Amino acid sequence: DDRGWFWFAFIVCATAFLSALAVGFGTREVENDLRKNEEDTAGIGAVLKMLVKNDQLLWVAIAYLFYGIGINLVNALELYYFTYIMGFSKGFSILSFINMIVGLFSVSFFPFLAKKFNRKPLFIGCLTMMLIGLAVFSVAGSNLALVLFAAELFFIPQPVVFLIVLMIITDSVEYGQWKLGHRDESLALSVRPLVDKFGGAISNGVVGQIAVLAGMTTGATASSITASDQFTFKIMMFAIPAVMMLIGMFIFAKKITLTEERHAQIVAELEKTWGDQFSSESSEAGVLIKDDELTAMVPVAGKVVALNDVSDPTFASGKMGSGVAIVPSDGKVYAPFDGVVKTVFVTRHAIGLVSDNGIPALIHVGIGTVKMKGTGFVTYVNEGQHVTKGEQIMEFWDPAIKKAGLDDTVMFTFANSDLFEKFEVEVKPGAEVSHTDVAVEIEK
Known part of the structure; x- marks a missing residue:
C-alpha cells in the first residue's frame, strides 16, 4: 500500500542525499591550467563525433549497447516471470538477495580472471555462460531451484562484463591519443554511462508493451496466463535478448583489437613522443x-x-x-x-x-x-x-x-x-x- 511505497521512496532518497553529501564534501578537486578546456565538448554531438574517430571506442560501445539491451530486458522481466509464470512473486526477493551476495564475489574474483585470461576470450566466455543460463531459464518452468540456478548463471558474469568493458573504454583514451593526437578522456569515459542509460531506456520502454502482449495486466494471475501468452512472453524474455547478446558478442570478437598487449605498445609509443x-x-x-x-x-x-x-x-x-x-x-x-x-x-x-x-x-x-x-x-x-x-x-x-x-x-x-x-x-x-x-x- 501507500505506506510501503512511502518508506521505500524515503530510504532511496535518504541514501541518495547522504551519499551525494559524502561525495560533495569528501572529494578534493585540484584546479590547474591543464584542466581548463576552452573547446565546447558538451552534449551528445561531441560524444558521437569523438566516437566516430575512435573506432575501438565506437565498436565496444556498439557491442555493449546490444549486450545492455539484452540483459536489461531479462532483468526487467524477471519479476513478471516469478509473478505470472511461476505464481510465486516472493521468489523474486529470494533471487535479489542471492544476486547481492553473488555479485560481491563475482566482482572480487575479477582480478584473478583478468590475470589468467585476456579480455576478449573472457568476454566471450562470460556471454556464453549467460546464454546457457538463458537456455536453462527458458525451460525451467515453475521449478524454483532450476530457475534460481539459471538466473545465477545469467547474473554471475554481468559484473565481470561490466569491468571488461570499462577497462577497454579506459584504454581507448590512450588509443585515441595515439591515433588522433589528443586525449578525450572525459568524453571517452562518458560513453559507458551513456550506453548504459540508452540501453536501459530502450528495454524499459518495451517492458510494458511486452506485459500487455502477454496478458500480464491488472487483475491477471499465473492461472489466467494462457500457454500462448507464456510462449509470447518467453520469446521476449529469452529469445530476443539472446539474439541481442549474440550480436554484441560477434561485434566484440570481430572488431575489438585493443588488447592489453596492444595498449601497452601504444603507451610505450606515446612515451617516445614525450x-x-x-x-x-x-x-x-x-x-x-x-x-x-x-x-x-x-x-x-x-x-x-x-x-x-x-x-x-x-x-x-x-x-x-x-x-x-x-x-x-x-x-x-x-x-x-x-x-x-x-x-x-x-x-x-x-x-x-x-x-x-x-x-x-x-x-x-x-x-x-x-x-x-x-x-x-x-x-x-x-x-x-x-x-x-x-x-x-x-x-x-x-x-x-x-x-x-x-x-x-x-x-x-x-x-x-x-x-x-x-x-x-x-x-x-x-x-x-x-x-x-x-x-x-x-x-x-
Whole structure:
C-alpha cells in the first residue's frame, strides 16, 4: 500500500542525499591550467563525433549497447516471470538477495580472471555462460531451484562484463591519443554511462508493451496466463535478448583489437613522443629555458649506470634526451627539482616534470614496465601539481617488477638536451647515490 511505497521512496532518497553529501564534501578537486578546456565538448554531438574517430571506442560501445539491451530486458522481466509464470512473486526477493551476495564475489574474483585470461576470450566466455543460463531459464518452468540456478548463471558474469568493458573504454583514451593526437578522456569515459542509460531506456520502454502482449495486466494471475501468452512472453524474455547478446558478442570478437598487449605498445609509443611538445613550444617561444641554470638531484637511491648502457634502445640511443640511469636500492622516487608535474602516465610507471625555469625531464621506472599496467606503482602527485625538490612523488614495489621478469632500472632524462650550453652528469657509473645527491648540472 501507500505506506510501503512511502518508506521505500524515503530510504532511496535518504541514501541518495547522504551519499551525494559524502561525495560533495569528501572529494578534493585540484584546479590547474591543464584542466581548463576552452573547446565546447558538451552534449551528445561531441560524444558521437569523438566516437566516430575512435573506432575501438565506437565498436565496444556498439557491442555493449546490444549486450545492455539484452540483459536489461531479462532483468526487467524477471519479476513478471516469478509473478505470472511461476505464481510465486516472493521468489523474486529470494533471487535479489542471492544476486547481492553473488555479485560481491563475482566482482572480487575479477582480478584473478583478468590475470589468467585476456579480455576478449573472457568476454566471450562470460556471454556464453549467460546464454546457457538463458537456455536453462527458458525451460525451467515453475521449478524454483532450476530457475534460481539459471538466473545465477545469467547474473554471475554481468559484473565481470561490466569491468571488461570499462577497462577497454579506459584504454581507448590512450588509443585515441595515439591515433588522433589528443586525449578525450572525459568524453571517452562518458560513453559507458551513456550506453548504459540508452540501453536501459530502450528495454524499459518495451517492458510494458511486452506485459500487455502477454496478458500480464491488472487483475491477471499465473492461472489466467494462457500457454500462448507464456510462449509470447518467453520469446521476449529469452529469445530476443539472446539474439541481442549474440550480436554484441560477434561485434566484440570481430572488431575489438585493443588488447592489453596492444595498449601497452601504444603507451610505450606515446612515451617516445614525450619531448615533442617541448620542441614545438621552444620553436614558438624562441627559447626553452627562462633562467640560466638548473641543479637536478638524483630522483631515486641506488647504483648509477651510464644511460647508454641500459637495455632499452630508446633511452640508450639518446632519443629521450641525455641523463642518467640508476639501479634502485628502494622504491621511493623524489622530485629532482622545483617544478610542475606535466604528465603522469596512465600506467603510473613514469612521470614527466617541467622545472620552474622551463626545463622538461622524464623519470621512467623500469624497462618494459608498461606491461604491468600500474601494478606495483603508486603516484602521489597529479598533473598540474607543483612539487618541491626532495618531495616524494612516486613509489614502486621492486619485487613486483622482478617477479614480472623485468629490468627495474630507473631512467632520468631531459628532453631537448642538445639545446643546453652545458649539460654535465655529476654522478659516475658504479657510484652509490641517494636522492640528496646532485645528478645533473645544466646551463642555458
